[in-house]
Amino acid sequence: MQPSKQQSSNRSRFLRAETITALGILIGAIGFLFPTSKLPALPSLLPAAMLGGLIILSILMLLSDQRKASTGAEQEPVLKAPRRVFGAFGLIVAYAISVDLIGFYPSTAISLPLVAYVFGYRSPVGLLIATAIVLTAIYLIFGVAMSQEFPSGLLWSK
Amino acid sequence: MYTDLIQSLPNVIAWTNLAALVIGVLAGIVVGAMPGLSATMAISVLVPFTFGLEPLVALGLMAGIYNGAMYGGAIPAVLLRIPGTPAAVATTFDGYPLAQRGEGGYALQVAVVSSAIGGVASAFALMLLAPPLSRVTLLFGPAEVFWVAVFGLCSIIFLLGGNIVKGLISACFGVFVSVIGSDPIFGNDRFTFDQLELLDGIHIVILLVGLYALPPVIDLLESPLKTDGGASEHLGTQPIWRTLPRMKGYWKTWLRSSLIGIWIGILPGAGGSMAAFMSYNEARRASKNPEEWGKGEGEGVAASETANNADTASALIPALTLGIPGTAVAAIMLGGLLIHGLQPGPMLFRNNPDIVFGFMWQFLFGAILLVFLGGSLATNSFAKLLKLPRPLLGSVIIILMLIGVYSIHGRMFDVYLMLGFGAIGYVMDKLKFPLPPVVLGLILGGFAEENLRLALRIGRGDWAVLFQNTTSLILVALTLAVITGPMIKKRLLKAKASNGKA
Numbered sequence: 001m002q003p004s005k006q007q008s009s010n011r012s013r014f015l016r017a018e019t020i021t022a023l024g025i026l027i028g029a030i031g032f033l034f035p036t037s038k039l040p041a042l043p044s045l046l047p048a049a050m051l052g053g054l055i056i057l058s059i060l061m062l063l064s065d066q067r068k069a070s071t072g073a074e075q076e077p078v079l080k081a082p083r084r085v086f087g088a089f090g091l092i093v094a095y096a097i098s099v100d101l102i103g104f105y106p107s108t109a110i111s112l113p114l115v116a117y118v119f120g121y122r123s124p125v126g127l128l129i130a131t132a133i134v135l136t137a138i139y140l141i142f143g144v145a146m147s148q149e150f151p152s153g154l155l156w157s158k
Numbered sequence: 159m160y161t162d163l164i165q166s167l168p169n170v171i172a173w174t175n176l177a178a179l180v181i182g183v184l185a186g187i188v189v190g191a192m193p194g195l196s197a198t199m200a201i202s203v204l205v206p207f208t209f210g211l212e213p214l215v216a217l218g219l220m221a222g223i224y225n226g227a228m229y230g231g232a233i234p235a236v237l238l239r240i241p242g243t244p245a246a247v248a249t250t251f252d253g254y255p256l257a258q259r260g261e262g263g264y265a266l267q268v269a270v271v272s273s274a275i276g277g278v279a280s281a282f283a284l285m286l287l288a289p290p291l292s293r294v295t296l297l298f299g300p301a302e303v304f305w306v307a308v309f310g311l312c313s314i315i316f317l318l319g320g321n322i323v324k325g326l327i328s329a330c331f332g333v334f335v336s337v338i339g340s341d342p343i344f345g346n347d348r349f350t351f352d353q354l355e356l357l358d359g360i361h362i363v364i365l366l367v368g369l370y371a372l373p374p375v376i377d378l379l380e381s382p383l384k385t386d387g388g389a390s391e392h393l394g395t396q397p398i399w400r401t402l403p404r405m406k407g408y409w410k411t412w413l414r415s416s417l418i419g420i421w422i423g424i425l426p427g428a429g430g431s432m433a434a435f436m437s438y439n440e441a442r443r444a445s446k447n448p449e450e451w452g453k454g455e456g457e458g459v460a461a462s463e464t465a466n467n468a469d470t471a472s473a474l475i476p477a478l479t480l481g482i483p484g485t486a487v488a489a490i491m492l493g494g495l496l497i498h499g500l501q502p503g504p505m506l507f508r509n510n511p512d513i514v515f516g517f518m519w520q521f522l523f524g525a526i527l528l529v530f531l532g533g534s535l536a537t538n539s540f541a542k543l544l545k546l547p548r549p550l551l552g553s554v555i556i557i558l559m560l561i562g563v564y565s566i567h568g569r570m571f572d573v574y575l576m577l578g579f580g581a582i583g584y585v586m587d588k589l590k591f592p593l594p595p596v597v598l599g600l601i602l603g604g605f606a607e608e609n610l611r612l613a614l615r616i617g618r619g620d621w622a623v624l625f626q627n628t629t630s631l632i633l634v635a636l637t638l639a640v641i642t643g644p645m646i647k648k649r650l651l652k653a654k655a656s657n658g659k660a
Contacts, residue, residue: 021589025327032334035349042614043341046607047348050334057327064323078588081380088379089584092372092556093577099560100570112553119379119549130550134557146210148565 013069017078022062029054084119091115103153109135162507163285166515169214170523178215179520182222183527189223190230192551195374196243197227198486202370203555205494206363206562213498213510217517218524220494224487225277225524228467229532232269232459236262245466248434252451252458265459267401270532272412272460276467277525279416280423284471284478285518288507291479295504300613301624303503305633307606310482313640315595324591332599333606335360342608355571362493364563364572365600368579370490371559373587378552398529408460411441415461419468423485424475437465467528471521478502478514481605482598489597496601503605 013019029051036047068075079085091114098107112134113127121127142148169175189200200223208216231243236253249269256265298306311333315325338349339359350356415437422433441461442451451458473488481502483489492502500506506514563576586593610624617623624630 017589021585032349035351039341039346039348040344042611043344043346043348046603046610047334047337050330050337053330054327054334057323057330060323061327079380084380085376085584088376088552089581092375092580095556096560096570096573096577099573108557112557115379115553115556116547116549119552121547121549126547126550130554134554138557138561142561142565148561149568150561150564151570 013066016065016069016075018065018075019062019069022058022065025054025058026062029058087118088115091118099151101153101155103156104150105135105139106153108138160285160289162511163289163515163518166512167519169512170218170516170519172214174212175214175218175516175520176523178211178218179222179524180527180531182219183226183524183531184222185219186223186226186228187230187233187532188226190227190243190246191233192230192546195378195551195555196231197224198490199371199374200227201487201490201494202363202366203558203562205366205490205497206566208494209497209565213500213513214516214520216494216498217491217513218520220491221517221520221524222527224470224491225273225467225521225528226532228277228470229270229273229463229528231466232273232463233266236265236269236459243466244431245434246462247431248438248462248466249459251438251462252453252455255452255454256456256459259454261454263396264401264404264456267396267398268405268408268456268459269463270528271398271402271405272408272415272463273467273532274525274528275412276416276419276464277470277528278522279464280420280468280471281518281522281525283420284475284521285515288475288479288514288518291475292504292507295479296508298504298629300609300616301626302629302633304606304609304613304624305630305637306480306482307602307609309633309637309640310476310480310602311595311598311606312637313482314598315592316640316644320590320592324589325595328586328591328593329595329599332596333603334599335365335596336600336603337607342604343611353571355567355569359604360575360600361566361572362496362597362600363566364576365579366490366493366597367559367563368576369583369586369593369596370486371555372577372580373584375552375555375559376584378548378555405456405460408457410444411457411461412464414440414444415464416468419465420472422465423469423472431466433465433469434462437461467525471518471525474517474521478506478517479504481602483594486594486597489594489601492601493597502601 033048033051036044036051039047091111095107095111095115098111109131112131116127116130143150186197186200189195189197201220204219204223208219211219227243228245231241231246232249232253235241235246235249236257239250239254241247241250253262253265253269256262295306311329315329316322336359338356340346340350340357341348347357418437418440419433422436438458438461441457442448445451445455445457447455469485470487473483473485474491477483477488477492481492483492495502495506500510500513559576560573563572564570566572583593586596613623614621617626625634
């Protein structure tokens with residue numbers, strides 16, 4: 001049986017970005033109240049006030065968004081291209097993890113052309129030149145001139 | 159009062175400081191010229207790299223970037239009708255039609271001269287107004303400082319406009335982040351979850367880079383904007399001295415727009431785009447030929463560019479004297495001062511006059527440099543920047559962010575923390591939560607808590623100590639005015655509108 005239009009609109013009311021965010025803030029603030037309750041009175045004063053504020057404000061945000069939803073107001077899509085956004089964020093996280101695991105220079109040599117290629121810059125010569133220039137510049141400026149040490153990679157140290 | 163200002167001048171003209179300023183202005187123009195990059199982002203990426211630098215070199219870079227980016231935003235605004243920074247939106251109205259009829263070079267020269275005039279006016283306002291204001295704030299005790307912090311937070315939330323609930327959520331989040339780590343008085347661990355890295359609290363730079371640099375990078379990769387402009391081929395550039403006589407009728411606009419920009423800069427929460435729009439509207443209203451505006455009127459470019467540069471240094475008046483930044487960039491600059499151990503507020507003028515006054519000179523010199531660097535280079539060379547591939551640019555910025563954050567303490571924990579804040583910042587940005595209250599919450603939260611508890615200790619736990627003198631009461635009244643003012647204004651406008659309908 002097909003769900004009725006009313007049912008699906010009721011379901012989508014709770015999948016609105018603002019509603020989900022308000023619920024996330026509410027749950028997060030309540031969660032942080034537990035460690036706050038174990039603190040002495042004065043050190044817990046400001047955190048408790050802020051968490052209390054966040055709880056009240058998230059409820060207000062939730063109610064306001066649900067009121068908008070009940071009038072049938074459509075919410076603008078938050079992301080223009082969700083796959084690209086998640087892809088970009090995933091690649092950045094992967095880059096950070098790979099720096100931790102295999103070291104800064106090898107990760108950068110792989111990630112720089114990879115991210116640029118995945119997101120639309122497809123010139124192999126351009127990628128090669130850009131990677132060489134950026135790596136050399138980083139090595140000379142940070143490695144040599146500023147004596148900055150970068151992660152050498154957990155995998156190699158073991 | 160102004161002796162310190164004069165005495166700080168020789169320091170500023172040391173060649174390292176001047177070189178930092180020149181590099182800053184050039185970098186700022188480049189950043190501003192790239193749609194998707196802004197002064198806010200550039201300075202937040204830069205801040206961690208300034209750790210090892212002398213404070214005046216670091217501040218010179220920041221002042222240069224801020225000045226340069228405000229002008230740089232005009233380049234794509236004129237050539238492609240894509241504002242390089244949000245503050246350059248009003249520049250597109252007349253700048254682009256000028257470029258369409260082959261006068262892009264003239265439009266850019268009007269932009270650079272107007273930006274320099276706005277910047278110089280703003281720097282003078284900072285030099286004249288900040289020292290006397292700092293003298294007044296030197297009289298403040300812990301209770302007054304606490305109220306100043308509360309006033310700062312409230313003013314940025316309520317004057318920012320938009321959704322107040324979201325503004326308050328942002329501020330509460332920022333203040334909450336400020337309490338993570340050891341309690342400043344009793345030393346209790348708060349929300350550290352046995353992570354030693356969190357004992358000292360969350361470094362402001364980690365938050366700044368996460369909130370202000372990561373979301374634009376993802377935006378840069380999300381929408382592959384084509385920036386190949388046809389207009390850049392026909393700029394019609396002439397030497398700046400030849401175009402200056404054509405601008406002689408703009409002096410009233412320069413004056414009016416400078417005043418508007420300075421005023422908007424001082425107001426917490428309002429920024430360059432508001433100054434540019436307001437100034438454009440006022441200049442158009444005062445014009446003898448308003449019907450020509452929007453079709454390529456050079457005075458329109460002058461109005462918006464003067465105002466968006468006039469709010470740069472003036473935004474630092476409340477930031478340096480009270481610790482309340484007028485704009486997002488000023489909030490980041492406060493972060494930049496903090497990492498050099500310089501606490502914004504009245505004591506800054508007493509303890510570090512050479513640096514604070516030197517910073518003011520740097521704003522003035524940065525604005526003047528715009529004419530030399532922007533004027534001679536703002537033509538074909540900067541126009542070519544628009545053709546740089548955005549995915550490549552995004553990748554390079556990601557690497558710089560990682561290097562910057564990692565170099566603070568030399569640990570990857572901070573990088574992961576920055577990515578977490580970046581994800582939060584991206585969601586906040588997309589759902590239109592204002593970001594400046596988060597930064598201000600982090601800066602003022604700890605400051606407010608420390609002074610509140612100090613005041614309570616002085617008053618032996620009696621909360622009445624917070625209301626015991628006239629200055630405190632004035633600050634409480636100002637805070638209430640800031641909270642209720644916009645609501646009253648809204649009601650009055652509503653009543654006026656309904657009366658009009660009736």
